[in-house]
Amino acid sequence: MSDPLLEAVRSGASEKELLDCELPTRFRAAYTLKNEVGIFEGQTDKDVRRSLHVGEVDMPELAPDEVVVAVMSAAINFNTVWSAIFEPVPTFAFLEKFGRQGWYGARHDLPYHILGSDGSGVIVRTGAGVKSWKVGDRVVLSPSYVDEEDHGSYDDGMMSETQLAWGFETNFGSLGEYCIAKANQLIRKPKHLTWEESASNTLCAATAYRMLVGTHGARMKQGDVVLIWGATGGLGSYATQLVKNGGGIPVAVVSSEEKAEIVRAQGCDHVINRNELNLGEQGLRHPKAGRVLGEAIRGLVGEDPGIVFEYLGRETFGASVYVAKRGGKVVTCGSSTGYKHEYDNRFLWMRLKSIIGSHGFNYHEAVEVNRLIGLGMIHPTLSTVFPLDGAGEATRAVQTNQHIGKVAVLCGATAEGQGVDDPAMRERIGEEKFHLYRR
Template sequence: MSELTRAVVAGAPADVLARLPLPAEYEAAHLRIEDVDLFSGAAERDVRRTIHVGPVPMPELAPDEVLVAVMASALNYNTVWSAKFEPIPSFTFLRHYAKQGGWAARHDQPFHVLGSDAAGVVVRTGSGVRGTRVGDHVVVATAHVDDQDPVTHHDGMLGAEQRAWGFETNYGGLAEFAVVRASQVLPKAPHLSWEEAACSPLCAGTAYRMLISERGANMRQGDVVLIWGAAGGLGGYAVQLVRNGGGIPVGVVSSDAKAAVARRLGCELVVDRRDIGEISADPETAVKAGKRLGQIIRQEIGEDPHIVFEHVGRETFGVSVFVAGRGGTIVTCGSSTGYQHTFDNRYLWMRLKKVIGSHGANLYEQRQMNRLIQRGRIAPMLSEVYPLRAVGDAARSLQQNTHTGKVGVLCAAPATGLGVTDPDLRARLGRDRVAPLMAA
């Protein structure tokens, strides 16, 4: 740990942080380009073999960037994709970005620092940064956008150069330091610890755009919303948003333990996947499973889903298309079980359903979601915490789907529970509304 990091951990004031020198290297979870062909011909792609934790060189800061001393981060499935080098090696993203030249060229390195979530303390600001200062406690929004693209000013997620930070860019959040654009920085909720705050931005923002934003499903009060993986990180935020917005959350889970979590978060109905029977990408099998799922939902809720919150992909997409009610919406942000979707199109076109693609969240949507978190209206989905040295094991738990909620990673923070600057709000909210999965 560098002298600067030790000062941050000790709570040194901003003027002290500004004077301390930046280290030449810092600890980071990263991939190495020489490992790209490691899994060639292998039946199993164990991400623990490719995620390394060790020193990487400190990059120079661009005028529109800030350097954050990362107290804690969190795992997302894009780290699993990166470490498997699927569907393509993330070094391809870095090379493509570097072709812009200028500051982008720094990202093309023989290493890739991973991580698309972070909470920490600003220790440096670029010469063009306004509104963010050394010493600020912040969380990092995931969308890395080009503010010189006109489309970005309509919706940051539509810009041709929009990227997922820490996945399609270098110097991500699973590290002692992280480089982020000033347009990614949001104030950390003062009642949360570092690890609680770090676990929300990517998944919570994604869920907000999918469900609440006019660019997503635009959920209304009374809407029945079917949520796959309702006890996971993404699904858990979806359940809370639906419940808070007057909707009726229906969760699908894969175990008794996850069913208990989904109920705890507020699902009015929880369906165990084992009660649906076989689920697969085969359209006929999907229709059969959809009929069983639809019957359960109508029997318990009284109507078909208005919205299906879809991120599982190939395995469940056909069921999602079938089970959505007439005129309903399937909103999708990912495909953790595969990208090639097959479904019986009759149930889409003849019943006037819609499929909406959604990716991340723009800064305004992230700010709106961050406001809900700051006010204690949305609880972090943190379920367990690993040290940075064990990030490979943490990623493996995502790869094998043995986790619940969000998996946090301590980076510079020496212990859990640090970083709370509003203990009164935390006490008023109570543990169940601050960290419901940790309280379970």
């Protein structure tokens, strides 16, 4: 069934033309179902294609500080995988908790959960309290969902006790033809990027920015040597660029020569293929892994790293603590290989090192990294694009690590390559910069 409003967005309609179109009462989206929470019990392969459905859902009522965005493209993050396998807890528990906060939260407590924490699109409706945005604005979406009435948010949005991950701990995320977002999630879309390129940056790029550059992270300075694990992953691919752009010296850890070529093309001169470290079956958890890795780093740059960019966790954390220089910092935002870390504490306390916990990012940090992207200093690391009907396949690719960089999903956009507002800037930067991860 055709949607006149979505068609108007695709054709670049004016604010008045968009307002003249009726907001649909239903739209297509990717979601999980509450009655399927137990379907993976006792199974080793929890295939997200079984639990992630695409179909019609109801358009929710809009709150005063919210907007409706016609989503042109969205991106897959690992939190979509967690939602779809119902681990570490089913996200319906988050929706139930949110639902106890009056009608505003009750809208989210539904038998289905629309996923997605990254997206780009066009505002088609605004709540009565929205001041700085209007219908027709082209935006990207920050997944940091902050209550402006929580005093902690005025120091740092991530210090708010009510801060949530949009599309993970809330409903109405980006994996659909429309989404509902708060006004303080909106950021101007970079004019030289396509819908799918602009949709794929915010969560990973802003997380890496907070870890490395922002005042709450490692506060990297010019000349700092930074070890980056998983340098072609969603987080690592932006970390490598941020270090290089900020005058640091990135040392990228990858798992193949193909990935090494990609990070070199990004301007990273120092690359370690971890499969060439000869650590045997124990891999990076080998007792001598830190020493071997440290020798490899010093062989490339002549010194130990001042900062270690960590998100892999159990497999790498012991080596990370070991290789950081005296007074160095290990900044961590996750544990994709396991939450329980083991490291020799002597190398931490006796050499005066620090471990910095970092989670997400605040609105300012999201806007700042988007500014760098808009200036053409940081580039998208998009590798693969799926249609909305293929949201399950897209999430499966991330679940099984059959991807590099970022994976996007076309929602309202009808094909790749749409949405560029400044082709001249794109030409100045060079088309090859946007395709490094799409080889």
